[in-house]
Amino acid sequence: xxxxGCSPHIIPRHRVAQPGRSLVRVAxxxxxxxPHTKTVVAQPSTESRVTSLALSxxxxxxTCFRLASRFPTSSVESLxxxxxxxxxxxxxxxxxxxxxxxxxxxxxxxxxEELRKRIMVMRQxxxxxxxAECAQRLVSSPSLMSTPSATLQAQFEDLVQCLxxxxxxxxxxxxxxxxxxxxxxxxxxxxxxxxxxxxxxxxPQAVGLLAAYPPLVVDEPSKLRERLEQLTxxxxxxxxxxxxxxxxxPPILLTHPExxxxxxxxxxxxxxxxxxxxxxxxxxxxxxxxxxxxNVLVAQFxxxxxxxxxxxxxxxxxIIVSNPRxxxxxxLSL
Numbered sequence: 610x611x612x613x614g615c616s617p618h619i620i621p622r623h624r625v626a627q628p629g630r631s632l633v634r635v636a637x638x639x640x641x642x643x644p645h646t647k648t649v650v651a652q653p654s655t656e657s658r659v660t661s662l663a664l665s666x667x668x669x670x671x672t673c674f675r676l677a678s679r680f681p682t683s684s685v686e687s688l689x690x691x692x693x694x695x696x697x698x699x700x701x702x703x704x705x706x707x708x709x710x711x712x713x714x715x716x717x718x719x720x721x722e723e724l725r726k727r728i729m730v731m732r733q734x735x736x737x738x739x740x741a742e743c744a745q746r747l748v749s750s751p752s753l754m755s756t757p758s759a760t761l762q763a764q765f766e767d768l769v770q771c772l773x774x775x776x777x778x779x780x781x782x783x784x785x786x787x788x789x790x791x792x793x794x795x796x797x798x799x800x801x802x803x804x805x806x807x808x809x810x811x812x813p814q815a816v817g818l819l820a821a822y823p824p825l826v827v828d829e830p831s832k833l834r835e836r837l838e839q840l841t842x843x844x845x846x847x848x849x850x851x852x853x854x855x856x857x858x859p860p861i862l863l864t865h866p867e868x869x870x871x872x873x874x875x876x877x878x879x880x881x882x883x884x885x886x887x888x889x890x891x892x893x894x895x896x897x898x899x900x901x902x903x904n905v906l907v908a909q910f911x912x913x914x915x916x917x918x919x920x921x922x923x924x925x926x927x928i929i930v931s932n933p934r935x936x937x938x939x940x941l942s943l
Contacts, residue, residue, distance in 0.1 A: 661685040666692055668704045675711035691717055699725055705741050712748050715755065726758035734765050734780045734790075746784070752791040767794045772801060774816045782816060785823035803830035807837065808852050822859035839866040844893050845886065858896035872899050879907045880914075880922065887926040895933035909936045 655677055662673035662685055680688060696706040698721040710716040716724065731743035731753075738746075747754045753761065765783070769776050771794055783789050789797055805815040807830060819826045825833070840851045843866045855862045861869065873892060877885045892898055898906060913935060917925045929935055 655681075658685055662688060662707075665689040666703055666707055668707045672704060672707045672711065676707050679711045679714065680717070695721055695724070698722070699728060699744070700740050701744060702741070705744070709744055709748055713751070713754060719754075723758060727753075727756075727761065730758045730762050730765075734761075734776075735784050736777055736780050746787055750787040750791075753787055756791055761790050764790050764794065768797060771798050772812055772816060774813045778813070778816055778820060781820040782823060782826075785820070786826055789826075800826065800830070804833070807834055808855065809849070818856065818859060824863055825859055828863065833862060836862055836866065840869070842866075843870055844889055846893065850893065854893055854896050860900075861896045864899075869899065875903065876906060876910075879903065880910050882922050882926070884923050884926075887923045890930045891926055891933065894930050895936075898933075898936075898938070901938055905938075906936075909938060912937075 655674070658677045659670055659673045662668070662676060663670050665685060666673065666689055676688060676692075692703065692707050692710060695701070695710070695716065696703045699706065701709070706716075727747060728740050728743045731746055732738055732740070735743065735746070765776075765779070768789070769779055772779065801812050801815050801819075804810070804819070804825070805812050808815065808818070810818065837848065837851055837855075840854075840861070841848050844851065844854075869892075873885060873889055877883075877888050880888075882888055910929075913929065914922055914925055917928065920928075
């Protein structure tokens with residue numbers, strides 16, 4: 610005999626609960642159907658959703674956990690359907706597609722054809738990249754992800770024309786600084802013009818320099834100009850000599866001159882060289898020397914001092930200036 614009060618009813622055979630979900634009908638007043646009768650849907654646990662996603666998508670559990678956490682209210686069925694469709698449409702592995710969606714919800718809400726076009730535009734711009742690599746670029750740059758493919762294509766073509774550069778050269782820079790595609794063309798042009806004037810370069814040369822060393826595009830031209838002037842004073846030379854050094858080793862323009870000076874002083878102390886100016890001439894000739902560990906650098910200098918023991922250290926430094934490769938250090942920017 611059924612007791613009065615609230616009690617669960619067994620789900621009829623013709624009503625099958627969805628996988629991962631349970632339906633419980635609760636009736637009040639002795640089980641008599643009334644306006645108070647309601648159906649309570651118990652939401653599946655995260656663990657059960659992860660398991661279901663792993664089985665239906667055939668991807669790793671960590672990725673499924675991220676996906677389930679990103680879309681806590683979406684059913685396993687809808688997630689599976691959308692991820693599968695996108696994977697097929699964008700020619701991306703299921704694992705990769707699920708991971709991308711877990712990082713950015715726009716993958717699940719943007720039309721798949723538009724996403725495909727954006728990836729194709731990225732492939733044309735970057736050249737040689739796979740769909741997966743282009744998709745990662747979209748994820749790492751939210752502004753690209755939210756910009757229509759036609760706009761991205763038009764912006765790139767406009768920049769190629771107004772900068773007067775080859776598409777592949779600009780593409781190399783965009784790979785490192787993708788926000789260029791979402792910045793108004795006139796602002797990008799202004800930045801390149803400022804840099805080209807500062808370093809006495811043509812705009813295509815400035816683009817090539819930034820493609821080789823993208824961080825230069827981040828700093829304001831006024832700051833770069835100040836650094837250039839400081840380096841000119843530090844090395845006691847004319848501006849063109851510093852520009853030549855920057856072209857061989859761009860990072861020196863982003864390194865505070867005081868740091869460069871302190872490194873030179875430390876090296877001079879370790880080598881017991883009194884004429885720091887002579888050592889700075891070596892640095893000007895091979896500015897990437899300061900990327901070499903101090904102990905390695907000191908050891909190489911000392912070897913040369915021993916070889917040319919009949920000459921003063923300043924004379925040996927002059928020899929090194931004329932041929933920095935004597936230091937035996939690979940990869941110097943000469």
